[in-house]
Amino acid sequence: MSSDMSSNVEREARHKARMQRKKAVIDKSIEAASEERGLFLINTGTGKGKSSAAFGVLARALGHGMQCAVIQFIKNRSDTGEEAFFRTHPDVRWHVMGDGFTWETQDDAKDKATARAAWDQASAYLRDEKIDLLILDEFTYTLKYGWLTLEEVVPVFGERPWMQHVIVTGRAAPDGLIEEADTVTDMSLKKHAYHAGVKAMPGIEW
Amino acid sequence: MSSDMSSNVEREARHKARMQRKKAVIDKSIEAASEERGLFLINTGTGKGKSSAAFGVLARALGHGMQCAVIQFIKNRSDTGEEAFFRTHPDVRWHVMGDGFTWETQDDAKDKATARAAWDQASAYLRDEKIDLLILDEFTYTLKYGWLTLEEVVPVFGERPWMQHVIVTGRAAPDGLIEEADTVTDMSLKKHAYHAGVKAMPGIEW
Numbered sequence: 001m002s003s004d005m006s007s008n009v010e011r012e013a014r015h016k017a018r019m020q021r022k023k024a025v026i027d028k029s030i031e032a033a034s035e036e037r038g039l040f041l042i043n044t045g046t047g048k049g050k051s052s053a054a055f056g057v058l059a060r061a062l063g064h065g066m067q068c069a070v071i072q073f074i075k076n077r078s079d080t081g082e083e084a085f086f087r088t089h090p091d092v093r094w095h096v097m098g099d100g101f102t103w104e105t106q107d108d109a110k111d112k113a114t115a116r117a118a119w120d121q122a123s124a125y126l127r128d129e130k131i132d133l134l135i136l137d138e139f140t141y142t143l144k145y146g147w148l149t150l151e152e153v154v155p156v157f158g159e160r161p162w163m164q165h166v167i168v169t170g171r172a173a174p175d176g177l178i179e180e181a182d183t184v185t186d187m188s189l190k191k192h193a194y195h196a197g198v199k200a201m202p203g204i205e206w
Numbered sequence: 207m208s209s210d211m212s213s214n215v216e217r218e219a220r221h222k223a224r225m226q227r228k229k230a231v232i233d234k235s236i237e238a239a240s241e242e243r244g245l246f247l248i249n250t251g252t253g254k255g256k257s258s259a260a261f262g263v264l265a266r267a268l269g270h271g272m273q274c275a276v277i278q279f280i281k282n283r284s285d286t287g288e289e290a291f292f293r294t295h296p297d298v299r300w301h302v303m304g305d306g307f308t309w310e311t312q313d314d315a316k317d318k319a320t321a322r323a324a325w326d327q328a329s330a331y332l333r334d335e336k337i338d339l340l341i342l343d344e345f346t347y348t349l350k351y352g353w354l355t356l357e358e359v360v361p362v363f364g365e366r367p368w369m370q371h372v373i374v375t376g377r378a379a380p381d382g383l384i385e386e387a388d389t390v391t392d393m394s395l396k397k398h399a400y401h402a403g404v405k406a407m408p409g410i411e412w
Contacts (some may be wrong), residue, residue: 015314022309035404041254047391049249049259052266056258056288059265061409063287081269082262103228108221133409165410182399185253193388198241203267203339204371 038132038164040157040181044140044173047187054135054167055082058092061165066132067091069125073170074098074138095113095121098138102145115147126160133165140170143177150176192206244338244370246363246387250346250379253393260341261288264298267371272338273297275331279324280304280344281378286412301327304344309353321353332366337385339371346376347385356382 039056043050059069068091076098089092097118099105119142125131142148157166157180168177178184200206249256267274274297282304293300303309303324325348331340348354363372364387367383374383384390406412 012314015346016312019309019312026309030406033400033403035402036407037404037412039399039404039407040219041410043255044396047393048247048389049255049262049391049393052262053259053393054261054262055265056255056261059261059291059408060258060287060412063289063291064409066409073254081266083269085265085269094314103225103232106222106225108218140350163294165407168256178397181397182402182404183254184396185255185395186394187253187255187259188251188392190250190390190392191384191387192390193245194239196388197239198243198245198388199239200236201242201371202246203270203272204263206266206408 036164037162038160039183041165041167042173042178042181042184043167043169043187044171044178044184045187046171047189048192049138049187050169050171051082053185053187054137054169055086057167058086058133058135061133062091064087065091067130068133068135069093069095069131070135070137071095071118071125071139072099073115074101074141076100077206081203084164093125097121099149102141106112108145111145114149115145116144118142119148119153123156126156126164126166129161129164131161131164133167135167136169139168140173140177143174144170144172150174153177154180218301241327243368244366245389246374247371247373247386247391248379248384249373249375250377250384250390251393252377253395254398255393256375256377257288257343259391259393260375261292263373264292264339264341267339268295268297271297273336274339274341275299275301275305275337276341276343277301277324277328277331277345278343279321280307280347283412287409299331303327308347312349317351318353321348321351324348325354325359327377329362332362332370332372335367335370337367337370339373342375344376345374346379346383349380350376350378356380359383360386389406 043053058068078096086092099114105111122136125134249259264274281302282303292298305320311317328342331337
């Protein structure tokens with residue numbers, strides 16, 4: 001056997017041994033995670049992907065035959081690709097309940113009433129055993145602007161049906177909401193095409 | 207007019223003025239972003255949501271009537287919710303081309319050949335004008351493990367059709383790939399249900 005071949009064989013054996021050890025560690029940790037229940041996920045941060053990731057999970061849940069609902073708290077446009085794609089699915093209830101960004105409405109009282117109506121719809125789903133996955137898109141802004149309070153919303157999340165999953169998206173999720181959540185991802189921007197002068201492209205941004 | 211009412215009116219006027227200034231700044235920045243072209247997005251980091259965000263954009267693109275393709279570089283299971291949901295869509299080409307995690311295969315030579323075959327398929331799409339959106343799921347690992355090199359892949363991304371969008375997902379995207387990308391999001395973990403002993407739940411994790 002040439003020394004090249006022998007070092008190759010040795011390298012492969014070392015790789016195999018290393019991967020066997022890694023597998024043992026991972027298998028043990030998978031075994032330890034045994035509880036089954038509905039999860040509360042938050043996608044926050046200033047980067048892209050907070051809502052997209054929620055809609056990706058929506059597709060995943062629908063692939064498992066789950067009943068789903070989506071409430072968009074800020075958005076007031078109904079020409080988005082995600083709405084066109086999901087709205088007609090028989091297992092999806094899709095609600096566009098916002099009235100646009102604060103700098104578009106310029107009317108705090110109206111924004112507050114709009115947020116209240118959307119939360120009433122959300123609360124109804126948070127009591128509904130038939131809903132397996134509920135997405136509250138851009139919900140964090142209702143807390144940021146003081147239209148809703150942590151004190152009123154947190155208990156409603158906590159008392160939802162045991163197996164119901166909830167995903168909240170939006171920047172600056174407050175600590176009190178993060179405490180209540182199971183899985184929290186912070187999406188941060190490393191680079192953005194927009195800053196390089198590229199338009200918001202259909203199919204990517206909306 | 208009571209002083210309460212008057213302070214309310216003043217508060218609302220201030221809110222409106224602040225929002226008008228904000229709108230002017232935002233409108234100007236939207237106007238400045240005028241270029242239209244296909245984008246190269248990377249979802250990286252150690253947190254959740256890298257693949258989910260790509261699949262959310264897939265739904266969005268399909269909602270705009272785009273032609274899409276997905277290649278899964280590591281995954282070898284075909285029981286995921288996302289695959290069940292998207293695979294039968296007439297505008298999606300879905301390829302599961304991995305052979306599992308390195309610690310499952312424990313065979314570096316086989317992993318390398320598998321990555322090479324998946325890249326051949328990706329390269330074909332990266333030359334195909336008909337594909338509007340291409341998702342290379344868990345692609346970064348092919349570079350991390352040295353199965354493919356930056357030198358061979360970067361030019362292929364750079365020479366793709368002008369309006370084609372590409373999304374790459376996976377941990378530890380190398381600098382050379384980030385340089386080539388337009389929009390890069392780092393997903394980081396703030397909290398994870400798994401560490402609290404909750405199983406990987408269908409509809410959420412797969």
